Amino acid sequence: MESVSALSRLLDETANRAKEDIHGFIAGSSELVVFGSSACGLRTADSDIDVLCVNESGEHIRNSQIDLLCISETQLYSQEWLASELAGHIAAYGVWIKGENGWRDRVRFDQSALSRKRRRVSAYAVALGANWMKLSEPFKWKYSIKLRREIQRKLLLEQGIPIPPTLILDEKWRSAPRHAEVVDFEISKLLCNSEPGFSSEIRERVWITRGWSKYLK
């Protein structure tokens, strides 16, 4: 994990560059939590900084440098939040740079996060099957990677394991052959009713990306 002081500095530098009033959100929040790749010390040149702010603004600022999500104190202790995929991720991988992590131990996945993930994965499979021939090469690669990552996340949620940053998912995909076989099997199950040509092509693309040093965004 990255240190609190390093992340505070990174957030401050990002806020100085932003056109939005990020310093205002920082000052007006009772909790600030950095999560995602920055919190794990896995930043790359393309990485943004993911920040959860606890305040009443309801804002969500998203650009290439920062993804700043504001939620209220009431939301923070709601069952909906505590059972969510994002709360699970932040509780496991977040670094608090301001305030107390009082809700961290209350996070419990329930069926809703898993159901949503299953619906999402199925929807991608159906939509990709219907549009595959229209998609250009960059999109075919993009969605092959996206589908694989979503299946990895679904497998983790099924085991009640918090979702790690995407770079950790990618690394596991590259370096763990047994895990890669399980993911491939899940894809083949998911696409068993699809056109055979589409199913085999997407599985092949997913497999090819194991050898890539860096994925498309």
Add this chain to the structure above:
Amino acid sequence: MAANSKTTKRRPKGPSLEILKTLRDELDGIDSILPSISDSVPNEEDDSEMEITTTSIEAEEVEVAASALVSTINGKLGDESDAESFGELFADIFGDSSKEAELAAEFEEAIEGYFGDLFGEDLDRASELLYDLIALVKARIDKWNQ
């Protein structure tokens, strides 16, 4: 020469008619999978508001259809566009500060969502934005036909 120039039709600024027509058809295709705005209008003879049937529609279907649109239009534009997203495509075609680019970027945000249900996508908003976008494209086609 002077008489000829008076009768020559001026070509509207911006994208060609062919691109606009393809864009309209592709946008209509996405519109057909989104919940209709009219579905949420209350029936005057019935007190209960009609439910928008969203159970069979997932934002991912709309997202992939939007990517297919970008692929199709990029293919037609050739070197004129290498857009990687819906918002970028409209900025390439109509200009960064155009209303079309602004609506397309908002549409993208509406279907994107964030980490599952809690900060989920807003398909009703996406439907409204798409309606406005189609209207703008159709208005441009009408200019060509005048």
